[in-house]
Amino acid sequence: MMSTQSECPRGKSSPANDARRLLVSVSPHIRTDTTVARIMWTVVACLMPPLILSVFVFGFQTLIITLISVICCVATEAVSEKLLGRPITVRDGSAVITGVLLAYVIPPGVPLWMPAFGAVMAIFVTKVIMGGIGFNIFNPALIGRAFLVATYPVAMTTAWLEPIRDWGIFRYMGSGVDAVSSATPLYVLKHYGMAAMLEQFGSRVSVYSDFLLGWMPGCIGETSALLLLIGGLYLIWKRYINWHIPVSVIVTTGVLTWAFGGERLFTGDPLLAVLSGGLMLGAFFMATDYVTSPNQRSGQIVFGIGVGALTVLIRLKGGYPEGVCYAILLMNPLTPALDQWFKPKRFSEGAVQ
Numbered sequence: 001m002m003s004t005q006s007e008c009p010r011g012k013s014s015p016a017n018d019a020r021r022l023l024v025s026v027s028p029h030i031r032t033d034t035t036v037a038r039i040m041w042t043v044v045a046c047l048m049p050p051l052i053l054s055v056f057v058f059g060f061q062t063l064i065i066t067l068i069s070v071i072c073c074v075a076t077e078a079v080s081e082k083l084l085g086r087p088i089t090v091r092d093g094s095a096v097i098t099g100v101l102l103a104y105v106i107p108p109g110v111p112l113w114m115p116a117f118g119a120v121m122a123i124f125v126t127k128v129i130m131g132g133i134g135f136n137i138f139n140p141a142l143i144g145r146a147f148l149v150a151t152y153p154v155a156m157t158t159a160w161l162e163p164i165r166d167w168g169i170f171r172y173m174g175s176g177v178d179a180v181s182s183a184t185p186l187y188v189l190k191h192y193g194m195a196a197m198l199e200q201f202g203s204r205v206s207v208y209s210d211f212l213l214g215w216m217p218g219c220i221g222e223t224s225a226l227l228l229l230i231g232g233l234y235l236i237w238k239r240y241i242n243w244h245i246p247v248s249v250i251v252t253t254g255v256l257t258w259a260f261g262g263e264r265l266f267t268g269d270p271l272l273a274v275l276s277g278g279l280m281l282g283a284f285f286m287a288t289d290y291v292t293s294p295n296q297r298s299g300q301i302v303f304g305i306g307v308g309a310l311t312v313l314i315r316l317k318g319g320y321p322e323g324v325c326y327a328i329l330l331m332n333p334l335t336p337a338l339d340q341w342f343k344p345k346r347f348s349e350g351a352v353q
Contacts, residue, residue, distance in 0.1 A: 036133075039240050040093030046231030047100050047221075047285065053214050054223040058108040058161045062220045065108065065115055070099030072119035080128045094133050098122050101141035104221020104281060105325060106148060109159035114152060118144035138332045139292050142325050160184055160217040184217045186277050186321040204272075211275035218277070225280045232284025241288040244300040245307075249283040250274055252308025260316060279311065282324035292332040299338035306331045 054062040077095040081088050090096075102118050122144030130136045149156045160183070185207065189197040201207055201216070210216045214224030221228075235241045254270030261268040273279070287293060287307050294300050307327045314323025 036094075037092045040097055042238065042240060043235065043285065044093060044096055044100060046234055047097075047104070049227045049231065050104070050214070050221055050223050051100070053227060054108065054220050057163045057214055057223050058220070059164060061112075061161075062103075062108045064112060065106070065110065065220065066100060066103035068112055069103040069115035069119055070096055072116045073099035073102065073123050076120050076123040077128060080124050081132075084128070086132065089133060092133065095123060098127070098140045098144075101221070101281075101285060102144045105141065105145045105219050105278060107156060107159040107218075108161045108220050110148075110152075110155050114148060114155065117151070118148045121147040134291055136291055138329055139286055139289050142286060142329050145325055146329065162217060163215050184321070185211075186218075186315075190315065190321040204269075208271065208275065211272070216276075221281045222278050225275045228280040228284060232280070235284065235288075241284070242297065242300060244297050245287050245293060245304040246283040248301045248304025249287055249308045249311075250279065252305045253279060253311050256309060256312040260312065273312075273315075277322045278324045282307070282311075282328055286324075287328050287331075292328075292335055294335050294338040294342070296339060296342040296344065299335075299342040302342075303331055303335070303338055306334070 051063065051066055073095045074090050078088055078090050099115075099119060102122055103115055106115065106118070122140040126138055126140040126143040127133065127136045145156075185197055185201050188200055198204060198207065201210070207216075212224070212226050214222075214227065216222075232241075232246055236243050236246075254274050257273035258268050258270045261270075261273070283304075287304065294303050307324075310327035310330055311323040314320055314326060320326070
């Protein structure tokens with residue numbers, strides 16, 4: 001393309017003539033005010049309602065754990081980038097998201113120093129060493145969680161807090177509980193069956209409502225499937241994420257649970273399988289990570305089906321009651337292959353002979 005300009009006397013120009021000139025630039029020519037920072041901070045905003053609810057459900061300790069996780073993630077990124085001579089990128093919000101998500105996938109009763117260890121693994125090892133944002137192979141928050149499970153398995157599998165039932169001011173201002181629960185509904189369901197879970201946590205309808213609204217023992221970010229769903233739908237509406245991965249994860253988990261679930265796996269109840277655990281959090285806020293998920297829609301659907309299938313497999317055959325974390329991590333390295341397999345054709349058949 002060549003630039004043109006309106007006729008005017010030689011050597012003279014006017015604002016009107018300048019405004020009518022054609023500007024030449026390298027493609028693409030799409031202009032948008034959407035930036036990485038805007039997307040990141042929007043995701044953070046969508047994650048805040050579950051955090052607020054977790055404070056009401058488990059007490060202020062959840063807020064403290066989340067703040068420690070975020071501060072340590074931001075500090076780790078800033079210090080490591082400074083030491084490596086790289087530009088400081090903490091303002092883009094990616095480290096804040098990692099800190100929030102890391103806190104969301106750990107129990108609310110863990111010692112306050114544990115999120116700091118997970119933050120170093122999530123940011124420095126998983127992200128900074130790999131080259132920074134856009135170069136990490138695995139989801140940083142989930143690597144941080146996997147590291148904590150491997151190094152502190154007792155705390156990560158037993159530090160569950162009972163939801164607050166007494167709304168007295170002194171109880172509310174405390175940590176949220178007087179004792180630590182030994183099991184979550186998923187643990188009881190997997191190891192003792194549906195009858196034992198219903199005996200401990202109430203009728204099936206009350207279990208549905210508690211999982212939906214967030215009144216069950218679990219990780220900090222598992223407080224409410226409903227709030228996570230609303231946040232995820234808002235991101236889809238804003239077109240910051242596509243529906244292909246979340247829908248394929250949720251549908252695959254539900255269908256395979258219905259097809260193969262027995263007394264040890266939700267008794268074939270797809271609704272219970274979808275509402276429980278970290279499925280909503282993983283489907284909308286972790287599996288959709290731009291860097292570690294495919295770009296093409298077909299690849300995204302295959303990726304989501306793989307996450308859902310691995311989740312059911314781990315829940316059904318593994319010794320771990322929840323499988324979303326490891327399902328996503330196992331699918332992350334396949335992202336380059338899926339992008340290659342489902343790479344769009346440059347020309348239609350027969351266009352070039």
